Each structure stands twice: as structure tokens, then as C-alpha cells.
Amino acid sequence: MEYRPINFLEQQTEIIKPKKPRWLIFLIIIILLFLGGCLAKNIISEKAPNDPEAYDPITLKPKKPEGFFQKMKYLVFNQDKELIGQDKDRINILLLGMGGVGHDGPFLTDTNIIVGLKPSNGQIAMISIPRDLGVAVPKQGIKKINYINSLGETKETGTGGEFARKIFSETFDLNIPYYIRVDFKAFGEIIEAVGGVTIDVENDFTDHMYPAPNNDYQTVSFVKGVQTMDGNTALKYARSRHGSGTEGSDFARARRQQKILLALKEKMLSFSTLSNPLKINNIIKSLENHITTNLEFSDIISFIKLARELNFNQITNLVFDDSETGYLKSTFGVDGAFLLIPKTGNFTEINNTISNVFSGELTAKETKTDDTPKQTLKNENIIDKIITVEIQNGTWNAGLAARLKKRLEDKGFTIELIGNSETRPQPYSGIFNLTNKKTEIENSLSQELHLPIKQQPPTNINAATGTDILILLGEDNIE
Structure with a gap:
């Protein structure tokens, strides 16, 4: 062991390194934090x-x-990017279908479907909302739900889909974060892109009043059985609402629309080029003037990944209607427009049904009215009695009554009967209220058609039994 002598007489001197100023240390820390924050923002928050x-x-x-x-x-x-609602095991998407520019009522939505997804077990629900359902719109009163998209477009071009999404969410007390809006051109071209869709047509039916160019009509027919439809045929099948038999209603049309969507889904999943989201994005781009959505591409990626886990063999289909066991009833608004409203007077029961669509325990129908509804259709906004309107063509101008029927239905009126008067020609036109009570409907019709309201129809004019309001078109009518 080596010993080193220590000189106790020599003073030991401690060498002290100069200290860095504290403010410099703090400055370095602040700079590092700032740079780290910038890096984190660019890397993580993007x-x-x-x-x-x-x-x-x-x-x-x-x-x-x-x-x-x-x-x-x-x-x-x-x-994977988490979709809105995925944390609560319920993702909702609003699907809207409209005519588009070049069609009558271009922004009125014929298709209104809420698609619900339950990621935990792959359940799917398709909830069809009828176009004539009356809903409350802030500062607007009660409006048909198919008018909401159009109302949004009048406020600002391109915002109709988002405005509809908000109103649907508020009406049904449901978080609907996403929407997709397509017009007829997009609908047809998407089906063409996958080579058509295979549909099992349940019933033979013919529609003599399917819209044609120049405010005219054409006849379309479908034969019962399995068949492959191109884009144009599928569009007619989905749009027809004056078909014969049980197919002549908005509710039958809603069921056919659900069929088309399910068939399109099957074809897209089996069509290899379209199982690729890049191809889907290209289709959306090519039809960007005909498809509007708030989905980002990363959302599309997430939905396609989720779709692989969904059970498409068992889908819950819900159509709200005014049948005896349905949730809705028919009425008229103060402007004469035909409306559907909840039988209970509010949306509480309907909203519970939508909310519990995956539970298998849908709310039982009740006839009593909840005194504290989330949204109530006030009596001053609707007329409880169903008014039957008939149009008679008193001229030799063929198809005049049918063309007027289409025009009025596009405006929201419901026409029950059309035909030719027994005696022609009739010199004068008029609107006749055949009931003992005045309603707002004849006033609305008079304003729309610029026709006078008269007391009694000519003696040689006979209305159908049950008609409340008769519209007679005479030689003085200007089409």
C-alpha cells in the first residue's frame, strides 16, 4: 500500500468552478420545451x-x-382512426338522395335514411324517414323533412347536407356526426360503375306517373322476380311512388330504396376494384358535383375497415309509416301541405325506438301523449282532418290534370283523384270547397294556381264521393 505524506502546514485550496447564471439555465429549459412542443404539434396533433x-x-x-x-x-x-360514436358503440350516418340540378325540386330529398352501426357485435340498422314527416325548424315552424336540405341550400350553397344533419340530430335526439348526399346522376353512375345490382322484385307493379322530362310523365313497369338492374332502371325502381297495388306509397318506396342500398353494398364488397378505398375516392372525385359529404378520406378508410367486421346478413330495417300499427298519422299543415306526424303528438316514442333499435326491445306503441316532449308539433301548425283534393280536366288538353297533380305534389300538396269532367269543354276554372268548413288549403291552392275560389261547381260537374276540394280546369286555364 502506498502512503502519501500529508503536509498539515500547507493550506489546502478548493478549486471552485464558475457557476452558470440561473437565468441561462431557465432559458435553455424554456427553449427545449418550446422546440419539443413544436415537434409534438407537428408529429402528434396532425x-x-x-x-x-x-x-x-x-x-x-x-x-x-x-x-x-x-x-x-x-x-x-x-x-386506426376512431370514428365519432365508436367509443359509445353507436355510429350514425345520414344518407340523403335528391334530384339535383336539372330536376324539379332539385334539393328535395326523396331518400332519408339513418344508418346505425354497432361496432362491438357488427349490428347494422337502416332507419327510413318518410319524406312527408313534419319536423320543427328554428324560426321556420313545421316543415316537411324532405325540404330541410333545400332550406339549407337557400341559406348558403353547399350547406344543405350539413343543415339537414343538424335538424335530423335534433329531431330524433340522436348524435349523427356524418352525412352523405347524392343526386340522381351520382346514384345511377355508381351503380353503373359496379356493373349493375341484383334485386329481388317482390311484386309486379306499373307506375303511369313516373316523372319524365318537360314536366311530363312516363310509364314504368317491374315484373316480380330476381333481376339485374342498370343505373337507370335501379333509379326508377327506387323513385317510383305511384305504382299499382301495394307499391304505390312513400313507405313502399322507402323499402325498395333500402333494397337498392343493400344490393349496392353486396356488389361493392364483391367487386374487387371497388373494395379498394382509393377507387372509391376516385369515384367520389369524378362525381364531386353530385356527391356531398363531411367524411374525410381517413374516415372512409376507417369505415371500410369497420365494414369488414359488420354482419351484413342480419340487418334491422325500420320504416316509419301511418299504418294501423305504425307510429305516424296523416294530417295537413296550415299551408295545405300533406304531413305525417307522430300519433302521440311528439317524437319521444319514435326517438326511443331509434335509440333502442339494436336492443331487440323496441318501445311498445302508446296512444297517450307525453306532457313533456322534447319536441312537440303544435296544433296551430297542423290540421287534424285529412282533406281530399280532386282535379278534373274540363278541357280537351290531354294530360292536363295529371301534369297539375305532379306540379302540386312537388309543392307538397296531396291530390287523391284526377280525371276528366263528364261535360267538356268547361269555359271557366275554379276551386270549390265542397265541405261546410273553410280551410287554409283552398287559399293555398288559389295562391299557387292563381285560380278563384267559388261557391258551387257547375250543375253538370259531379265530384267523386268523399271529395272535399275540387279543382276544375277550364278553357281559361293557362298551363
Whole structure:
């Protein structure tokens, strides 16, 4: 062991390193925190990529990038994006179908379907809302639900879908974060893109009043049985609402629309090029003037991944109607427009049914009215009695009554009967209230048609039994 002598007489001197000022240390910390925050913002808070080319078409995951920071982003975004509602096991999407520019009532929605998804067990529900359902719109009163999209468009072009999404959410007390709105052109071209759809037509039916160009009609017919439809035929099958037999109602049309969507889904899943979301994105781009949605591409990716886990063999289909066991009843608004409203006077029961659509325990129908509804249709906004309106053509101008019927129905009126008067020609036109009570309907019809309201029809004019209001078209009528 080596011993080193210590000189106790020599003073030991401690060498002290100069201290860095504390403010410099704090400054360095602040700079590091700032830089770290900037880096975190760029890497972590950035949304999942919405560029279709950033995804692998097979795995549907973001492509592995080059570079250190890009690889860090990849590690962050390699996880699936969670859709709104997924944390609560209920995702809702609103599907809207409209005519589009060039059609009568271009922004009126013939198709109004809420699609509900339950990710935990793959359940799917399709809930069809009838176009004539009356709903409360802030500062507007009671309006038909198919008018909501159009109302939004009048406020600001391109916002109709978002406005409809909000009104649907409020009406049915349901979180609906997503919407897709398509017009007839997009509907037909999407079906053409997959090579048509296979439909099992349940009933033979003919519709003599299917809309044709120039405010005219055409006849369309369908034969019972399984058949493949192209885009144009599928559109006619989905739109027809004056068919013979049981197919002549808005509710039958809603069921046919659900069939078309399910058939389209089957074809898209089996059609290899369209199982690729990049191809879907290309279709959406090519039809960007005919499809409106608030879905980002990353949302589409998430939905397609989710679709692989859904049970498409067992879908709950719900159509609200005014049948004896249905939730709705028929009435008229103060402007004469035909409306459907809840039998209970509010939406509480309907909303409970929609909310519990996956439970298998739908709310039993009740006749009593809840005194504290979320939304109530007030009596001053509706007329409880169903008014029957008839149109008679008193001229030799063929198809005049049918064309007027279409025009009025596009405006929201319901016409029960049309035909030719027994005696022709009739010199003068008029609107005749055949009841003992005045209603707002004849006033609305008079304003729309610019025809006078008269007391009694000519003696040689006979209305059908049960007609409340008769519209007689005479030689003085200007079409």
C-alpha cells in the first residue's frame, strides 16, 4: 500500500468552478420545451393523412415513409382512426338522395335514411324517414323533412347536407356526426360503375306517373322476380311512388330504396376494384358535383375497415309509416301541405325506438301523449282532418290534370283523384270547397294556381264521393 505524506502546514485550496447564471439555465429549459412542443404539434396533433396516395391499397394503413420525423409520424398514425360514436358503440350516418340540378325540386330529398352501426357485435340498422314527416325548424315552424336540405341550400350553397344533419340530430335526439348526399346522376353512375345490382322484385307493379322530362310523365313497369338492374332502371325502381297495388306509397318506396342500398353494398364488397378505398375516392372525385359529404378520406378508410367486421346478413330495417300499427298519422299543415306526424303528438316514442333499435326491445306503441316532449308539433301548425283534393280536366288538353297533380305534389300538396269532367269543354276554372268548413288549403291552392275560389261547381260537374276540394280546369286555364 502506498502512503502519501500529508503536509498539515500547507493550506489546502478548493478549486471552485464558475457557476452558470440561473437565468441561462431557465432559458435553455424554456427553449427545449418550446422546440419539443413544436415537434409534438407537428408529429402528434396532425390529423391522419387524407391523401389517398398515402395509404397502402391492401392493408389500408399509411405507407411507411422515409426520414426520421416521417417515421415518427407513421408510428403515431399506424393506429386506426376512431370514428365519432365508436367509443359509445353507436355510429350514425345520414344518407340523403335528391334530384339535383336539372330536376324539379332539385334539393328535395326523396331518400332519408339513418344508418346505425354497432361496432362491438357488427349490428347494422337502416332507419327510413318518410319524406312527408313534419319536423320543427328554428324560426321556420313545421316543415316537411324532405325540404330541410333545400332550406339549407337557400341559406348558403353547399350547406344543405350539413343543415339537414343538424335538424335530423335534433329531431330524433340522436348524435349523427356524418352525412352523405347524392343526386340522381351520382346514384345511377355508381351503380353503373359496379356493373349493375341484383334485386329481388317482390311484386309486379306499373307506375303511369313516373316523372319524365318537360314536366311530363312516363310509364314504368317491374315484373316480380330476381333481376339485374342498370343505373337507370335501379333509379326508377327506387323513385317510383305511384305504382299499382301495394307499391304505390312513400313507405313502399322507402323499402325498395333500402333494397337498392343493400344490393349496392353486396356488389361493392364483391367487386374487387371497388373494395379498394382509393377507387372509391376516385369515384367520389369524378362525381364531386353530385356527391356531398363531411367524411374525410381517413374516415372512409376507417369505415371500410369497420365494414369488414359488420354482419351484413342480419340487418334491422325500420320504416316509419301511418299504418294501423305504425307510429305516424296523416294530417295537413296550415299551408295545405300533406304531413305525417307522430300519433302521440311528439317524437319521444319514435326517438326511443331509434335509440333502442339494436336492443331487440323496441318501445311498445302508446296512444297517450307525453306532457313533456322534447319536441312537440303544435296544433296551430297542423290540421287534424285529412282533406281530399280532386282535379278534373274540363278541357280537351290531354294530360292536363295529371301534369297539375305532379306540379302540386312537388309543392307538397296531396291530390287523391284526377280525371276528366263528364261535360267538356268547361269555359271557366275554379276551386270549390265542397265541405261546410273553410280551410287554409283552398287559399293555398288559389295562391299557387292563381285560380278563384267559388261557391258551387257547375250543375253538370259531379265530384267523386268523399271529395272535399275540387279543382276544375277550364278553357281559361293557362298551363
